[in-house]
Amino acid sequence: MRRILISLIFVSSIFVFFLTRKNSIEYEISGQTMGTIQYNVKYISEEKRISKSDLDSILINFNNIFSTYIPNSEISIVNESEGRIKVSKEFGKLITESNIIYKLTDGMFDPTVGPLVNDWGFGPGNFEKLPSKQRIQELLQYVGFDKISYEDGHLHKKFKKSYIDFSSIAKGYAVDLIHDYLKSKNIENTYIEIGGEVRVSGVNKDGNNWVLGILEPSFDKKINLSATVSLANMALATSGNYMNNYYVDDSLFFHTINPKTGLPAYTNMLSASVFSSNCLSADAYATAFMAMNFIESKSILDSSSDLLGYIIYKEKGEVKIYISDELKPYIRIVEKTNSN
Incomplete structure (x- = not known):
C-alpha cells in the first residue's frame, strides 16, 4: 500500500497536465507573514482567480489565533488561562494533530516545550542568560502534552x-490552509511556500513536476544545494540546527530543545527533510527528528505510509545521506565543485 500511495502522489501530474495546459498562465503572489517570514504562491490557471488580499486575510486570521507574539491572540489568551478553555476549531485541530504526533514520536514532538525554548533564547522577549539546572527542572514539570487535553471544543490545562507554542508547525499548517483555499477555488496546479516549507499540487507552467531544492547544512550561512527533487501533490519541510543557533563563549547552542531533558538536542542529525501528503505533518516530523537520532528517525519513516525522508547525519565523523527508497527516483544529488 505504501508503494502504491507514493507512486500515485508522484505520477498523477501526468494526467493533470493534459487537462490544464491549454491557455494556462502562471500567476505569482508573494508577501510577508508571521512577522518577517516570506511567502510565495504560484498557481496555473486560464485566468486570475485570487488576489494577495485573499491570502493575506487567511494569514492574518492565522496569526490572530496562533502567534505567541500577539498579546491578544487566541494562543496567548490560552497560555494565560487555566482549567477548561473554549477554543476555536482551528486551535482544536492543531491540538488533535499534535497529540497524535506527540505519541508517535514518543514525546519528542511537543508543543508545550515553549517555556524551555524561550529560556534558551529562541522565543519572544530578550535573552539575558543561560538557564540554570534548577530553572530547567522547574520548567520541565509543566512540559508534556499529556498535561493538557482536548474534548468537545474545549482545552483543559492541568497547570x-x-x-503551548505551535511555531514548530505553524508554517506547515499555514501552507495547508492556503492549499485548501486554492483547491476550493478549483485551482489544481499550485506551489505554496512559507518560510521554506512547501506544498505542491499538479504541474508547473511547463507541464512538469515542480522541482524543489534541499539545502546543505551550513553553520556559516552559505547557501548550497544538497539535492533537488521533482514533486507533484506532496509537501516538503526541512529542519536543521544550523538554521537557528548562537554561541556563548566557545559553546554552540541549538534551537531544538529535547522536551525530556530540557537541554538543546545534541544528536548525530544535521538536517531532516520530510515529505508528506500535507505540510503540517512534514513540518512536525522534521522538527521531531532533529531532537532524535538517525536510527530513531529512520524507524519512524520506515513504519509510516505517509512519510518519506532525506536525512543528512553524521556517523563516526563522516557526513552521510539517507534517502527513502520510494524517493530515490525523484532525487538528484548536486555534485560538489571545487572552488579556487
Missing part, C-alpha cells in the same frame, strides 16, 4: 504555567 496554568503549561505553555
Whole structure:
C-alpha cells in the first residue's frame, strides 16, 4: 500500500497536465507573514482567480489565533488561562494533530516545550542568560502534552504555567490552509511556500513536476544545494540546527530543545527533510527528528505510509545521506565543485 500511495502522489501530474495546459498562465503572489517570514504562491490557471488580499486575510486570521507574539491572540489568551478553555476549531485541530504526533514520536514532538525554548533564547522577549539546572527542572514539570487535553471544543490545562507554542508547525499548517483555499477555488496546479516549507499540487507552467531544492547544512550561512527533487501533490519541510543557533563563549547552542531533558538536542542529525501528503505533518516530523537520532528517525519513516525522508547525519565523523527508497527516483544529488 505504501508503494502504491507514493507512486500515485508522484505520477498523477501526468494526467493533470493534459487537462490544464491549454491557455494556462502562471500567476505569482508573494508577501510577508508571521512577522518577517516570506511567502510565495504560484498557481496555473486560464485566468486570475485570487488576489494577495485573499491570502493575506487567511494569514492574518492565522496569526490572530496562533502567534505567541500577539498579546491578544487566541494562543496567548490560552497560555494565560487555566482549567477548561473554549477554543476555536482551528486551535482544536492543531491540538488533535499534535497529540497524535506527540505519541508517535514518543514525546519528542511537543508543543508545550515553549517555556524551555524561550529560556534558551529562541522565543519572544530578550535573552539575558543561560538557564540554570534548577530553572530547567522547574520548567520541565509543566512540559508534556499529556498535561493538557482536548474534548468537545474545549482545552483543559492541568497547570496554568503549561505553555503551548505551535511555531514548530505553524508554517506547515499555514501552507495547508492556503492549499485548501486554492483547491476550493478549483485551482489544481499550485506551489505554496512559507518560510521554506512547501506544498505542491499538479504541474508547473511547463507541464512538469515542480522541482524543489534541499539545502546543505551550513553553520556559516552559505547557501548550497544538497539535492533537488521533482514533486507533484506532496509537501516538503526541512529542519536543521544550523538554521537557528548562537554561541556563548566557545559553546554552540541549538534551537531544538529535547522536551525530556530540557537541554538543546545534541544528536548525530544535521538536517531532516520530510515529505508528506500535507505540510503540517512534514513540518512536525522534521522538527521531531532533529531532537532524535538517525536510527530513531529512520524507524519512524520506515513504519509510516505517509512519510518519506532525506536525512543528512553524521556517523563516526563522516557526513552521510539517507534517502527513502520510494524517493530515490525523484532525487538528484548536486555534485560538489571545487572552488579556487
